[in-house]
């Protein structure tokens with residue numbers, strides 16, 4: 001019997017009442033393991049009402065007390081992260097080690113948020129005008145919404161909620177309906193850490209829930225991560241309803257390999273970043289750009305390594321797990337077929353892999369496609385699967401031109417031993433996150449995560465200083481304490497004196 005996966009409202013599980021549910025599967029077996037509630041408008045309203053009711057109390061809770069809850073959450077998460085990793089693997093399919101890595105990267109944001117007292121510290125200017133002082137503060141927004149994708153069911157929500165909560169906001173999280181259980185585990189952990197009921201709520205759901213959050217008058221901001229078309233829709237709809245929105249979209253990340261690069265290092269990096277988490281990472285490398293004749297050698301080294309990977313059930317110590325759903329698996333496969341038809345050369349065919357897992361798992365092995373041209377769909381579209389394309393260009397300039405012409409600008413990497421070339425690359429390339437001999441340059445929590453172009457709508461990246469800025473608004477207070485020499489009536493615009 002599939003488990004019921006409910007909402008979390010006002011500090012307790014709340015069974016779905018809409019009569020609609022979605023199927024949750026174990027990607028490695030194909031089995032339906034859960035029935036997730038899909039919220040109605042009324043259920044979303046109940047979660048927002050809980051967040052609104054909890055807001056005044058949480059906003060007025062001292063920084064010392066808020067921080068104490070965050071430290072407890074951090075300790076509990078750190079001690080029990082294998083439990084969360086197991087939940088992620090059971091629904092998403094990524095291998096256990098990778099799921100643990102996801103939780104650890106989310107935990108870094110919790111740790112950053114533990115420093116909230118210094119992050120929200122304002123400024124003070126004494127005697128800006130005679131006997132006049134000016135100071136600034138940053139205050140929370142109110143109830144905020146977080147809408148997350150399937151590929152990082154723990155880390156992506158954690159990009160946002162630790163900072164939102166630390167800065168005094170209350171949260172309604174709408175996780176992906178494909179792997180919703182991690183959100184409930186995190187909600188229970190918050191309760192155990194002592195977070196007051198209503199500060200963190202989860203509504204399970206689909207478009208109905210998202211649309212209600214986007215238009216609900218009490219929701220002050222929306223942090224979204226998902227595919228580009230939906231990110232753009234969320235940005236446009238949310239801002240039209242007067243909300244602050246950060247909407248992170250899809251990606252097509254290039255890895256440039258210059259002729260002077262260490263090709264073994266580059267080949268390792270291409271395999272790790274192309275096939276880790278079955279390519280279902282927004283920072284995965286999906287296009288390797290071989291510059292100036294290194295193509296054959298590089299492809300041979302990548303192929304050799306790819307053949308050693310073991311695809312199978314993430315609980316069995318394999319290197320790569322299944323894809324999230326049968327539908328997604330078939331879509332990814334269709335790009336491999338299209339690439340072949342369009343004239344690319346299939347060097348490693350993931351369709352031939354025998355997985356170490358159940359027959360009905362959503363399997364597709366690591367696939368390497370060479371001689372890909374910019375017009376082919378295997379290059380133009382975000383595939384979000386274990387398909388690594390290799391393009392060949394003559395010069396460094398052509399490589400940069402290719403990247404800058406691409407509609408996405410999430411991450412990119414260059415492999416070279418030439419410091420001058422690397423420096424020029426970081427300056428010229430139109431991408432938000434850049435790696436130099438680092439294939440997945442995900443910024444640390446105290447920097448901000450976000451892409452350019454169609455990889456981000458809005459201008460605020462996630463976590464770091466930009467995250468704190470996003471979840472707070474500024475106030476500037478100008479004050480003068482009465483002095484017997486006050487100036488009397490003056491209708492002119494205030495000027496310094």
Ligand code: NAD
Pocket residue numbers: 147148149150151152156174175176177205206207210211225226227228230231248249250251281282382384410451455
């Ligand atoms: P998705 O866009 O299908 O779903 C994301 C969220 O939007 C989910 O919560 C989903 O329920 C909701 N949603 C889906 N369709 C909707 C609709 N029509 N109207 C309103 N809401 C809708 O994305 P996904 O398949 O879950 O995740 C994969 C995508 O996320 C990839 O494109 C990947 O690149 C992207 N992603 C980007 C980043 C980043 O930092 N830029 C990080 C992770 C994932």
